[in-house]
Amino acid sequence: RKEVEQDPGPFNVPEGATVAFNCTYSNSASQSFFWYRQDCRKEPKLLMSVYSSGNEDGRFTAQLNRASQYISLLIRDSKLSDSATYLCVVNREGTSYGKLTFGQGTILTVHP
Amino acid sequence: EPEVTQTPSHQVTQMGQEVILRCVPISNHLYFYWYRQILGQKVEFLVSFYNNEISEKSEIFDDQFSVERPDGSNFTLKIRSTKLEDSAMYFCASIKGVGQNSYEQYFGPGTRLTVT
Numbered sequence: 711r712k713e714v715e716q717d718p719g720p721f722n723v724p725e726g727a728t729v730a731f732n733c734t735y736s737n738s739a740s741q742s743f744f745w746y747r748q749d750c751r752k753e754p755k756l757l758m759s760v761y762s763s764g765n766e767d768g769r770f771t772a773q774l775n776r777a778s779q780y781i782s783l784l785i786r787d788s789k790l791s792d793s794a795t796y797l798c799v800v801n802r803e804g805t806s807y808g809k810l811t812f813g814q815g816t817i818l819t820v821h822p
Numbered sequence: 823e824p825e826v827t828q829t830p831s832h833q834v835t836q837m838g839q840e841v842i843l844r845c846v847p848i849s850n851h852l853y854f855y856w857y858r859q860i861l862g863q864k865v866e867f868l869v870s871f872y873n874n875e876i877s878e879k880s881e882i883f884d885d886q887f888s889v890e891r892p893d894g895s896n897f898t899l900k901i902r903s904t905k906l907e908d909s910a911m912y913f914c915a916s917i918k919g920v921g922q923n924s925y926e927q928y929f930g931p932g933t934r935l936t937v938t
Binding site: 742744751752753754755756759797801807808809810811812813814815 | 853855857863864865866867870872877878880911913915917919923924925926927928929930931932934
């Protein structure tokens with residue numbers, strides 16, 4: 711089983727749509743969870759950290775289910791500028807300062 | 823807003839040559855990392871560095887690789903004898919390590935290494 715698994719997509723949605731991405735991770739002792747976005751040939755940029763209680767930042771909502779080892783990201787009212795690859799990222803067990811393990815990424819294209 | 827910077831943005835080298843990739847982490851950050859991403863593949867961890875020593879390294883980070891923090895600002899990745907399969911985007915990252923959101927990693931823009 712992959713350490714971090716995502717649906718690669720691609721997701722093609724119209725502007726204004728709501729889209730959800732899912733991710734599972736294999737290591738139950740993982741400490742920290744993140745969503746990053748990556749534009750073509752650019753660096754990963756932190757979108758948001760994911761907390762057990764769930765968290766929201768504007769149009770973006772992230773959820774974590776530790777029991778199911780499942781992370782989700784919901785994007786409401788999609789914009790053209792949301793087109794990117796969304797990376798589910800997990801920090802290894804034992805420390806919050808250790809390496810990040812990345813999923814393959816989910817490609818999102820928002821069209822007019 | 824403080825950023826991680828990396829130089830050069832693109833490096834072309836011949837197989838067998840040594841390359842040094844440079845990074846300037848965010849100034850008050852304490853933990854530093856190198857990752858790489860081969861075109862079309864996922865981002866992979868190479869090495870983490872804290873308190874002037876390697877904290878952890880991956881299987882990729884073999885004897886051909888080394889890291890150094892030669893002064894208070896730069897953090898370098900050296901590949902001693904490059905191979906074709908070292909062609910990738912190399913990202914430097916850093917985290918605060920203390921305080922709020924201390925574990926959030928911020929990435930530099932990357933160096934694209936092409937080995938011919």
